[in-house]
Amino acid sequence: MDKYSLLGLSRDCTEEEIRNAYKRLALKCHPDKPTGDRETFSSLEQAYKTLSEPSARASYDNELANASKLMHPVWQAVNLDDMELLDDSYRMDCRCGASLQAGKQSLVNLPALIECNDCSTMVRVDPAA
Numbered sequence: 001m002d003k004y005s006l007l008g009l010s011r012d013c014t015e016e017e018i019r020n021a022y023k024r025l026a027l028k029c030h031p032d033k034p035t036g037d038r039e040t041f042s043s044l045e046q047a048y049k050t051l052s053e054p055s056a057r058a059s060y061d062n063e064l065a066n067a068s069k070l071m072h073p074v075w076q077a078v079n080l081d082d083m084e085l086l087d088d089s090y091r092m093d094c095r096c097g098a099s100l101q102a103g104k105q106s107l108v109n110l111p112a113l114i115e116c117n118d119c120s121t122m123v124r125v126d127p128a129a
């Protein structure tokens with residue numbers, strides 16, 4: 001479970017919401033209480049520590065975004081030579097009709113993923129056949 005779900009919050013919640021949710025839940029599962037649960041309490045503490053610190057929260061958000069990218073189903077795998085070579089980038093048509101483009105530099109290490117800005121489809125680019 002991610003730290004936001006643990007606190008019952010959405011990812012765009014405010015700092016105040018984080019603080020309030022943490023206080024409420026931490027009170028409920030504090031190990032000194034009959035309803036206490038040490039494990040949950042320490043997860044809550046860790047979640048709060050990360051989310052209440054802006055730079056830690058930003059890097060955690062980044063981590064979450066990357067994780068969901070990896071889980072995102074790849075729509076299509078193409079070879080580098082299936083793509084049209086432009087001056088300093090490669091391009092192809094996305095299934096949504098938008099143009100998928102990636103700089104040559106970003107395709108040095110293959111396979112690489114290109115994400116469509118319009119429909120968030122992922123295409124995997126494999127080395128030329």
Ligand SMILES: [Zn+2]
Nearest residue numbers: 094096116119
């Ligand atoms: Zn698209």
